[in-house]
Amino acid sequence: MDVKINNTKTLIEFFMKNYISEIKVAVDMTVGNGFDSKNILEILQPEKLYCFDIQKEALENSKILLEKYSNCELILENHKNFYKYVKENIDFAIYNLGYLPKGDKYITTNAEDVEESLKKLLEKLNSKGVIFITFYIGHSAGQIESLEISKFLQNLNQKEYTILKFTFENQKNNPPYVVMIQKI
Ligand code: SAM
Numbered sequence: 001m002d003v004k005i006n007n008t009k010t011l012i013e014f015f016m017k018n019y020i021s022e023i024k025v026a027v028d029m030t031v032g033n034g035f036d037s038k039n040i041l042e043i044l045q046p047e048k049l050y051c052f053d054i055q056k057e058a059l060e061n062s063k064i065l066l067e068k069y070s071n072c073e074l075i076l077e078n079h080k081n082f083y084k085y086v087k088e089n090i091d092f093a094i095y096n097l098g099y100l101p102k103g104d105k106y107i108t109t110n111a112e113d114v115e116e117s118l119k120k121l122l123e124k125l126n127s128k129g130v131i132f133i134t135f136y137i138g139h140s141a142g143q144i145e146s147l148e149i150s151k152f153l154q155n156l157n158q159k160e161y162t163i164l165k166f167t168f169e170n171q172k173n174n175p176p177y178v179v180m181i182q183k184i
Helices: 008-019 035-044 056-065 079-084 111-124 140-154
Strands: 025-028 048-053 072-076 090-096 125-135 161-166 177-183
Touching: 008 035, 008 125, 008 177, 025 035, 035 048, 035 056, 035 090, 048 056, 048 079, 056 072, 079 111, 090 111, 111 125, 111 140, 125 140, 140 177
Parallel strands: 025 048, 025 090, 048 072, 090 125
Antiparallel strands: 125 177, 161 177
């Protein structure tokens, strides 16, 4: 294996490159500066990618990075309302929680909106569809958010969803971790 997996980004890329294919509709629930979206467009090559963020600054940054992709739509909206824009069923979605890198640290995701969006997303997710969520637990707000969302995930029916958690067990200082959800 000629690939180094030492953080959440390389882990998700590893899955996208090796195990995820035939993606028609994808959603980036926290587009931020657009790096995850760019990866989705390059690796998974969906027919359509919807990207959401509540900050204009994030969408402006992403617009520059993603300008060459005509199959990508940037939407200034809370992800809990994504279903008002995405009418198709969904094959792939990603959340990268927390605040905009180099942006306002006080504008962050919150468990309530994430859960509300997840409830609707799970209904619209195709069978075998996949969701990745990256959690940041290096600060107390991120820890509280992760605990609340974990409670929600742990209550999902195992006959309907497989939920995997990938932690970097030997890394110091509470590194981020990834949850992968697949609809059975
Ligand atoms: N995926 C991004 C990238 O590749 O650069 C990083 C995302 S950043 C860690 C989290 C983003 O979530 C921020 O840009 C923030 O504005 C956004 N956000 C926070 N709450 C949100 C919500 N309820 N709906 C949509 N976006 C939200």
